[in-house]
Amino acid sequence: MxxxxxxxxxxxxxxxxxxxxxxSVLLVKRGYNVLLLDMDVYAPTLQTYFSQEPTYWINNFLFNTAEFENVIYDLTRLIRNYPTSQDPQQKLGKLFVSFSNSSKEEITKLDGTLRQDASKLELLRKFIMIKEDMAYQNDIDYIIIDTSPGIRFWSINSLAIADLILLSLKMDSIDIEGTKKMASEIYSAFTKLGTKSVLLFNRAAGYCLPPNLIQETSYAPEANYANVLTEQSTITDRLKKDVDMEIIGNIPCYCDIQFDNKEFLTVLKHPYHPFTHLLNNLVDKIDKM
Ligand SMILES: Nc1ncnc2c1ncn2[C@@H]1O[C@H](COP(=O)(O)OP(=O)(O)O)[C@@H](O)[C@H]1O
Ligand SMILES: [Mg+2]
Incomplete structure (x- = not known):
């Protein structure tokens, strides 16, 4: 892995x-086998991006009511069969996704704060098995974990098994203060153990993208948001100094993504969208780390 x-x-x-x-989709398009885990167990949303109605959830694996193979869904075909996929012969990796159950009962059952120490440890043991055993058995190259915001039982567990923590934030003062606090109180403990953590700005000062530009293959997104980057450079410089973390990317807020009434996979739907371009840059950097 x-x-x-x-x-x-x-x-x-x-x-x-x-x-x-x-x-995850971009990594699969580069030939990697990816396991995407929805560990935002308090408010899971990954289902909507893949339009899935799972029968088994990651909850079942953690509580020993299903085997790992039953709780991971092979969704590679969604990428292969997507109408904008240019080359059906392209060598794709595999995309496995495990979803988290959003029912109130399941969330309560999983919530660490309500659990006894012994059963918490058992849950944690199963969770670590995903990285230590299951990923190897399924020949996974990348595990991507979508976590809960803030400092909660399952977000801390997710950070604990990660090799790389990508901390995303929007440009407003509360986020910046909270991020500084987390970096000094939480991440520093993991980075001492060798975990790398980096900052990713997303939904930075926004603008609407005319739909015709989305189709434009030669569109150069950097040139068009250079002024946005300049305006924000003071904040980013300050943050970089205060939290001592590398900034790995800066993604503007695109109105067509923000205001669509259904979540979608932009990198599939709009392969020439500047968002896709910036995420590809991000994947280049991640892959080299
Ligand atoms: N760069 C972006 N531009 C515009 N909208 C975005 C961007 N990134 C995310 N969004 C939108 O913002 C909302 C919140 O994003 P989401 O991924 O659900 O955040 P989180 O998982 O951190 O709570 C979603 O509606 C999503 O489509
Ligand atoms: Mg989320």
Missing amino acids: KKCIAFHSYKGGTGKSTISANI
Whole structure:
């Protein structure tokens, strides 16, 4: 296995689910086998990106009511059969996704704060097995974990098994203060153990993208948001200094993504969208780390 990556943030709505789902697809398109885990167990949303109605959930594996093979869904065909997939012969990796059950009973059952120490340890043991045993048995190259925002039982567990923590944030003061706090109180403990953590700005100061540009293959997104980057550079410089973390990317807020009434996989739906271009840059960097 190459890497286990956790997407985390202080607040919700910073793009963890959107980016983890889209990055997983891009990695599969590069030939990697990916296991995408929905560990935002308190408010899972990954189902919507893949339009799935699972029978088994990651909850079943954690509580020993299903084998791992039953709780992972091979969704590679969604990528292969997508109408914009240019080359049906392209050598894809495999995409496995495990979803989290959003029913109130299941969330309560899983919530660490309500559990006895012994059963918490058993849950944790099963969770670690996913990285240590299951990923190897299924020849997984990348585990991508979509986590809950803030400091909660399952987000801490996810950060603990990650090799790389991608902390996403939006540009507003609460997020920045919260992020600084998490970096100093939580991430520093993991980085001492060798985990790498980096910052990813998402939904940075926005603008609407005219639909005709989305179709434009030669569109150069960097040139068009250079002014946005300049405006935000003061904040990013300050944050970089305060939290001592590398900034791995800066993704603007695109109105067509934000205001669509259904979540979708932008990298499949709009292969020439600047969002897709920026996520490909992100994958280049992740892959080299
Ligand atoms: N770069 C972006 N531009 C516009 N909308 C975005 C962007 N990234 C995410 N979104 C939208 O923001 C909302 C919150 O994103 P989501 O991935 O659910 O955040 P989180 O998982 O961190 O709570 C979603 O509706 C998503 O489509
Ligand atoms: Mg989410």
